[in-house]
Amino acid sequence: MADADEKDEHNNANDDNDSDAKPQDPENPSPEAPKPVYSVFSPGMKRFLVVTTVFGTFFSPFSSSIYFPAITPIANEYGRPVSDINLSVTTYQIMQALAPLFFGDLSDQIGRRPVYLLSFAIYLGANIGLAVQHSYPALMVLRAMQSTGSSATVAIGNAVMADFATSADRGGFIAAVQASVMFAPALATTLGGILSQFLGWRSTFWCLVIMTGVFLAVYLPAVPETARNIVGNGSIPPPKSHTSLYTHFRQRKLRRQLADDPEALAEALPPPKKLPLKIPIPNIWAAVVIIFEKDVGPLMLFMSLFVMANYAVMVPIQDVIRRQYNFNDLQVGLCFIPFSVGSVVRSIVMGKALNWNYARVAKSIGVSPDRKRGDDLRNFPIERARLDLLWPSTFLAVGMIVGWGWVVTAGTSLAAPLVVLFFAGLALAGPVSVLTTLLVDLYPMNPGRVSSTFNLTRATFSAVGTAVVQYMIEAWGYGYTYLFMGLIVLAASPSVLVVRKWGPKWREERYQRFAKKQQEAEST
Template sequence: MTGHAEAGALPEDAVHSSKELNVSTNPNTITSSDHRDSPHRLIEDRVSSDSSQDGDNDDEEQQHQQQDLETLSRVSSGPPYTVFSRKMIWWIIVMNCFAAFISPITANIYFPALPAIAQDLDVSISDVNLSLTTYMIFQGLSPTLVGDFGDAAGRRPAFILAFIVYLGANIGLALQRNYAALLVLRCLQSAGSSGTIALVFGVVADIATSAERGKFMGIVGAGLTIGPSLGPTIGGLLTEFLGWPSVFWFCTIVTVVFMIPYVLTVPETGRKVVGNGSVKPQSWNMTLLDYMRFRRQPQDPTTVRQKQKIPIPNPLNTLRVLANKDMAMLLFYNAMLYVGFMLITATMSTQFDDIYHYNELVLGLCYLPIGFATMIASVSQGFILDWNYRRTAKKIGFKIDKKRGDNLKDFPIEKVRTQIIMPCILIGGGVYIGYGWALQAQVHVAVPLVLSFFIGLFVTGSFSVINTLIVDLYPEAPATATAANNLTRCLFGAVATSVIEDMIAGIGRGWSYTLIALIFTCLSPILWVIQKHGPPWREERRLKMIKLREKEEAKRTEKSEREADNSTVLQSR
């Protein structure tokens, strides 16, 4: 059994209002989403006093005072956005960065082992490559289930279940010597590891307000983006010196090292389960630190938990994200940027092998420049995002409340996030074209390696920023939105990787990479459309969500009343 937190937090967006959290308030306190954050109690008291003394004759004066309140109401008077300490927040972020690292490294550490696996299992390279295709299919589908489950039931149970599946699959892969077992276990491995991608960004949304979300998303994103680059290097070393089973034993050890401190110390953060962290989670979902904290700290009587059954994950919730105009456009363009990055990593080993004739170990080392660049880009862009947020807020007179979160209803979050990546996309496109023609001319290896570094810096940094905006635009279900993001990226990525080698063979390296760069560069005006039309689309979605929540609340109330009436009838008999 699990429940929805009914008190203890006022989430950042109006969508998360009292529909989820039942906080006791003074009847004289302004409670609408537009006025919920006024600190100016003197003005508020004056409004109340004038109303009681003059009645309807002072309506005009009250309207002026109400407008003053609207102008001044920028600092929340409700509970803090999260009760977790800064040290605990940073610990949660570090653990999520580690979790984000596991999924992409799992997909890429496997590449150098393909020839050895094919030889030991006595199958062709094409047969072993089929395990890559099945992996990518589950990589796209798994987050649609895990993300929705994590939004509804909590992050910890979703994480733990996903990594149990992943751990079992790795042990099986290390021990198996059968081709059919390889295919099945790779699917399970993908299902376990890929599902966590949606969860890590959901956790960031749980504990970080939009004003400081950029740097945390950047740090977590660094784990996600460095995996594809370090994976082949680690896989090449392990396969060369310890054999291909060591690749899966390595993944097993990494999982155990992560799971032990996670289970013992990382608390539940899902806002539908623990609110802002002040609501006591289910006993089976508590860490050792939770037991000590809640034993010393009595439960707030204003918090109420409505116990409900754990919902069955619904992948249709992920598809519904695509029904929103702004989300559909953003996810499509983010997939295009991701394809540009992925085609570099997917073709680097084969192209460098054809041109420079390196062995597996050296080919793995060639991924290091783009790997370090993606890490630098993700972290630095996160801090730049927060700086641009503060700069814009100061410019428009928007008061930032890092403690309780900001109401983004009248804040141009779309522009704040996307305006800093437009130059990056243009520069990245130019470098991308240069990379293709450097390979075409077969110049010294230092040239494409340096260019790959700048591709990681500009192209990867761009879609890391969009990942943050996706969470900002869908605060009611950030893990589900991230799952939709992952689904679109994997679908487009699967198609692109299946045709890129034939494209290179047909039109050459230079024109192939030029075409890819022109696609994601020429589609960049999509971001201008989102800047202009995104705010009204976001407000339209917010109002729809409020109406939907009101209907759901009415149904629950009606059901409770009906059950109470039935109970009364039975007692009277």
């Protein structure tokens, strides 16, 4: 099992398109064959995939945030303190860390469509249960199930972008996914406040049921399978179990057009890959060990602490705003908008910046980015192309985290905390987009696996931050609590410089290690 994992990692350690040299068999490229395009999907289909992936990714952060305005009403109905209900947020985050380890790797092995459908089936059932349950234990269990179903969508969403986007364009596409993750809290908390205020907190879960139905009504018939392990660059037909109505009619049209030319038909529609009869067991350990790679581990530690500190700002907002300004559920929900608007703006800008900086670095080393066929990243300074964009957001984030604590302590007018939240949103979105893109660059053939690893670290740290932040506030006050959070982020930031300098060397060492393991496996 370990040797197989090493061989798998070797195949994806350095090249955007090393698996696509021959449409009929992407895993065994022919040295004589010309390098084909990275993806055969049309520009229109790529845009459609971005839209549906963004909508699918939307559910995980949306489900988390729509719940915030309802925390106090739920606590009142169940006769429990707010800290008890906050534990359901922690439970949600724990499953956000664990579930993608299973679903992300599974989607790399058996395809995106079946894993999407499985995760949304779990999510739909959990939302129905949450809408009708009447006990605190049921709330905790069903929130865990809700997170299990929805949290896989972020890891799979990043993987779908890697399925059809080369490294030169990948930053913009992944930033679009991250923009949906950042925008979701604004809409969710506002809508959650409206629903909780006028229809009761249970209506928030019925809203999620309806949204899930709308998404599945679009996804089931229209979205094709994209996993490169199943369809290569899109030229290999998927198995029948993975075939959407769109793909079915497209294949039928090709068969009708090429009925008189069997050779052309065989080339246009080669036999689909045979999937194993048994569903493979996702290799969770293979995802976990990515954390211990010398170039990946420090980045994940820094970003997990970064996200934890920002999430520690978000979770107590509803209670702070409610008490200090005597707001109702709707007004509390509206106060989340500045943070999310800042996040969306920064995600859009960062997407363009990532593509621009990639092209700039490529030009500086005499390389012209190949947006159709992809670039060989083994000798490309991808760490420099991505990480140089991290610093403005990092320093802004530290300032806003520290500033938030003292603004809340001062009890200023509402304008001050809302301005701080807007700039905190600006600061958070940039580094998340940068690191997510870089991780996919480092593991292009296992994007689901590496994205799930990132989810594991950042959700685990966020869960810890959510669990302890209220106790820290009660012991230290807001000012010193968020001063401490800001200093944690600042102390961890030199790890980025370490990876920028030595990352290419460590990446090459990993490539050689995997190559050696592969040779040993082939010789036995």
